[in-house]
Amino acid sequence: MKECMHTQTVPLRRCPALLCSVQIFKxxxxxxxxxxxxxxxQTAxxxxxxxxxxxxxxxAHNSTSDKETVFLGNVQALGFMLGxxxxxxxxxxxxxPKAHPVLPMKQLATEILRDYPKLLLFGHEYTDLVKVETELAQFWARFRTTWHDHDDEHAGFGQGNKTLDSLLRHFVQDARDCYYDGLDSRNGKFYLVLIRLExxxxxxxxxxxxxxxxxxxxxxxCPWCLADGRGLPFGDFRRxxxxxxxxxxxxxxxxSSPLHDLPGGEDDRFLAKDLFHISHLGIARTCVASVICFLVAVGGHFHPTEGGVSVPACLKEAYKAFAFFCKNILHETPDVKTFSREKMGWKSLAKMPETSWKGSDIRLLTKWLVDYLSRPWLFDDVTGHxxxxxxxxxxxxxxxxxxxxRVWMNNAQMRTGRSLLARFFAGYSNAAQLCHAQGWLFFNITPKYHYLLHIEHDMAQSKGHSWGFNPACFTTQMDEDYMGVSSRMSRCAHPLGAAKRTAQRWLIYSWLQWKPWRFQC
Incomplete structure (x- = not known):
């Protein structure tokens, strides 16, 4: 019997044992x-x-050749992976130059559009094309208020990396093909437009x-302006x-980068402003670390009932309060397990606090600090800010x-967002100035503070428009979690073929995930 047979695609339906075998390989x-x-x-x-x-x-079990190649060939022949x-x-x-495996963008996008249209057509099937056309028209009408002269209207790092550029060039060629020539679907052509680099x-x-x-x-x-640390100070939040x-x-x-060959790719607006990295993993992380250290070192907070009031003892007491709040109020478990000088990059009062905490922890810490400071304290000027x-x-x-x-904000929401950010910038800057005047090193003004200013500036540019992009539209939390899925698949692949085998395992994984949404003629 041949090791790789050619068989028509088999519907998996309900066969736990077969599904188990495919899952085990993945x-x-x-x-x-x-x-x-x-x-x-043998037992069936x-x-x-x-x-x-x-x-x-x-x-593949009794095969004397490469079992993975034989097994994958039969999985593909049976249709248990994307085509x-x-x-x-x-x-x-x-x-x-070396050969490197890639998943061709146009081929993959065409398969998704043909067989899994819900993934690209706003959750709609081909039977709901009127709704698809309505949502597409609405999206582009709103998008043009944020970037009115995008090309679609008319149809260290600066040196680049040779290997990365070479790989990227293949992706860009596919993307241009999708933009200019379109994707064939079951109902005419669709054109794929890339509007941001996340x-x-x-x-x-x-x-x-x-x-x-x-x-x-x-x-x-700053990629979006000429701000610096001298004549054009990036920390200036004034209008x-x-x-x-x-x-x-x-x-x-x-x-020149291969990205610049994409329609709109040579415009600095093509670089998305990622709220997650700019705020949660940026200025918000710097902010909460400074707040905790300020409250301990200057504010007189978190004094233990016994054992002295040294900085390590107060940080330990602060963590107890944080852990209690997470467990009993938020009902969530933080990733951070302790507050310490080492973990907070704060070995002395001559250093600005800085941490590497996860973005999810920054959310919990912010909520805890807001709750803690909402108690009837007698604030000094800094703590008030x-x-x-x-x-x-x-x-x-x-x-x-x-x-x-998740994509748009209306005019009222944008106005509220601008007001909230204005309060944050003014309060943070004032707290930093007051601490600096006292010789205290807290509330560092970092480049990500400036990048958040750009998010506020973009929202201000939407004045007079009914809609603007939600700043969280281009955040990467889910993207990074999804990349973790692919990374886990690579653990069981041989190092010499990890790139190709991981891509093939991803095709199987995606087929398993998407098969309930497959379009039925």
Whole structure:
């Protein structure tokens, strides 16, 4: 019997044993998956409708060649993975050009559009094309108020990385094809438009060859304007700040990037402002660390009832209060397990506090600090500003993540968002100035404080429009979690073939996830 048979696509329906075999391969290896299928094939009754399928998947069990190749070939022949083929493309590495596996964007997008239209058509099927057309028209009408001259209207990092650019060039070629030639669907052509590059700041800078980035301070450090740490101070939050006059006056690219070949890709607005990295993993993280350390070192808070009032003892007491709040009020478990000088980068009063806490912890810490400071304390000037900017920040996050549409904000919500951010900037800046005057090192003004100013500036630019982008629209929490799914698949792949095997496992994973939404003619 041949090791790889050609069989028509088999509907999986309800076959737990077969599903188990495919899942085992995705999570572990082909040897174990084919053994399970082989055993089921040997024990299945002659009249079992799945017997031949078990046998085909079990062929790799006794194979003397590469079991993974044989098993994958039969999984593909049976239709238990997406139809998109992993292709080998030439990529420039430091030791010369090499073949590297990629998933072709156009082929994958076409398959999704043809067989899983709900994923691209706002949750609608081909039977609801009127709704699709309405939502597309609404999206582009709103989008053009945020970027009215986008090309679609008319049809260190700055040097780039040779390997990354070579790989990116293949993606850009596919994306241009999707934009200009479109994707064939079951009902005409659809055209794929890429409107933003999402990602954290280092990734954006590397991919776009931006010479102005967060590592440049005190030189120009913003891809969207010419702010620096000297003549155009990036911490100036006033409406007449000089940096505002330099927005979009000079592109940040040091050299040409493949991304610039995308429609709109050469415009600095193509770089999305990621609220998650700018706020939760940026200025909000700096902020809450400073608040805790300020309350301990200067404010006289969190004194233990016994054991002295040293900084480590007070930090330990503060964590007890935080843990109690998370458990009994929020009913959530934080990732951070202790407050300490080491964890907070605060080995002495001569250093600004800074942490590496997760974004989810920053949300919990902000809520706890707001609750703690809401008690009837007698505030000094600094603590008064602290309470004001913390409540503003917490309310702004809630507005973006809970109270608003995941893509859009209406005019009233944008006005509220601008007001909350204005309170945060003023309160944070005032607290920093008062501490600086006393020689206390708290409330650092970082580049991400400036990038949050740009988010507020974008919301201000939406004045007079009914709709504007929700600042949380381009956050990457879910994207990063999803990349974790792919990363886990790579653990069981051989290092020499990890890239290709991980891509193939992803095709199986996606087929398993999407099959309930497959379009039925």
């Amino acid at each position: 999570d572990h290896n082909a040897a174990e998956a084919s053994r399970v299928a082989y055993d089921n094939g 009754a002659d009249g079992d409708a799945w017997k031949n399928t078990y046998i085909q998947l079990g062929l 998109t083929q992993v292709q080998m493309r030439t990529v420039e590495f430091t030791n010369g 990602g954290d700041l280092p990734a954006q800078a590397k991919l776009s060859h931006s010479g102005r980035n967060f590592t440049n301070d005190p030189n120009p450090m 007449n700040a000089l940096w505002r006059t330099t927005i979009a006056t000079q592109p940040p690219w040091n050299t 602290v309470y004001d900017f913390l409540t503003a920040l917490d309310d702004f996050h809630r507005l973006c993540y809970v109270d608003s549409n």
